[in-house]
Amino acid sequence: MSARPETRRLTTRDIGAMRRRGEAVAMLTAYDHVMAGLVDAAGVEIVLVGDSLGNVVLGHETTVPVTLDDMIRHGAAVVRGTSRAMVVVDLPFGTATDPDTALRAGIRVMQESLCQGVKIEGGASVAPIVRRLTEQGIPVVGHIGLTPQAVHQLGGYYRHGKTAPAAQALIDAALALQDAGAFALVLEMVVPEVAAEITGLLDIPTIGIGSGEGCAGQVLVVNDLLGLNTSPAPSFARPRANLAEIIDKAVRAYVGEVKATRFAATPAPEAARKGRKGPALV
Numbered sequence: 001m002s003a004r005p006e007t008r009r010l011t012t013r014d015i016g017a018m019r020r021r022g023e024a025v026a027m028l029t030a031y032d033h034v035m036a037g038l039v040d041a042a043g044v045e046i047v048l049v050g051d052s053l054g055n056v057v058l059g060h061e062t063t064v065p066v067t068l069d070d071m072i073r074h075g076a077a078v079v080r081g082t083s084r085a086m087v088v089v090d091l092p093f094g095t096a097t098d099p100d101t102a103l104r105a106g107i108r109v110m111q112e113s114l115c116q117g118v119k120i121e122g123g124a125s126v127a128p129i130v131r132r133l134t135e136q137g138i139p140v141v142g143h144i145g146l147t148p149q150a151v152h153q154l155g156g157y158y159r160h161g162k163t164a165p166a167a168q169a170l171i172d173a174a175l176a177l178q179d180a181g182a183f184a185l186v187l188e189m190v191v192p193e194v195a196a197e198i199t200g201l202l203d204i205p206t207i208g209i210g211s212g213e214g215c216a217g218q219v220l221v222v223n224d225l226l227g228l229n230t231s232p233a234p235s236f237a238r239p240r241a242n243l244a245e246i247i248d249k250a251v252r253a254y255v256g257e258v259k260a261t262r263f264a265a266t267p268a269p270e271a272a273r274k275g276r277k278g279p280a281l282v
């Protein structure tokens with residue numbers, strides 16, 4: 001029995017209840033303690049520690065180099081920074097190749113980051129993996145459509161479900177992942193009509209990114225929302241702030257103030273070597 005039920009962490013059951021009463025799920029990424037706290041306090045239901053960490057935080061070109069240790073370290077920081085949101089951590093490239101490998105990775109992530117669930121990219125072939133993890137008590141979010149870990153195989157970041165067979169494959173995958181026990185399903189860059197159809201077919205919430213408004217929730221990379229990027233954000237992202245500009249102004253002001261500081265000049269290197277007395281080091 002919780003003494004303060006209003007501050008307890010949300011669970012898979014809360015997310016399921018939201019789907020049933022038609023309340024959209026707000027999901028946003030975070031990778032560190034301070035941003036996780038801000039996002040949590042502002043009312044996001046699920047904080048995703050995305051493997052977009054690779055692009056956004058670590059400066060990689062794709063998510064492929066991100067390791068399980070990277071995800072665990074940042075996942076743990078996000079968990080420590082949140083109290084209400086459910087925290088879901090992406091299983092990175094190469095860690096969900098088969099049910100047993102994925103289970104080992106999922107157990108490590110759950111035990112070492114203390115998060116409340118994991119997300120796994122992939123279609124119908126991933127269903128046995130989702131089943132294995134959920135049977136062991138690990139909540140799983142599916143992720144279909146554009147799956148960035150497969151970028152080298154896909155050949156780019158483009159929209160999915162454009163042809164009738166492609167749309168049907170997405171529908172089949174969505175149903176298979178739900179049947180395997182996924183409690184939510186990310187639809188990334190799926191043709192909006194197909195995303196809306198999948199949303200209507202599923203009992204679990206679909207969480208869209210670049211897939212239109214007909215999803216049961218939305219997810220975005222927090223840096224794309226805040227205008228804090230080094231490379232251009234995907235076109236589906238509508239920034240609500242320009243933090244890069246705010247930071248640039250503040251840092252320029254700081255640099256200017258530092259440059260205006262009056263201080264006693266240090267002795268020339270020649271003089272210092274000869275042991276002559278100069279001003280004390282700060």
Ligand SMILES: Nc1nc(=O)c2c([nH]1)NC[C@@H]1CN(c3ccc(C(=O)N[C@@H](CCC(=O)O)C(=O)O)cc3)CN21
Nearest residue numbers: 052055056063148156157158159221224233234235236
């Ligand atoms: N900052 C950021 N935001 C993301 O949403 C994101 C990442 N990083 N890194 C990991 C993946 C990669 N994702 C991406 C990356 C690029 C596009 C993109 O550029 N899309 C183009 C279309 C490109 C094409 O048609 O080939 C666009 O205009 O949206 C979309 C999703 C989503 N994820």
Ligand SMILES: CC(C)C(=O)C(=O)O
Nearest residue numbers: 029050051052186219
């Ligand atoms: C874009 C979301 C869905 C994601 O997987 C990530 O941030 O890694």
Ligand SMILES: [Mg+2]
Nearest residue numbers: 050051052090
């Ligand atoms: Mg991801």
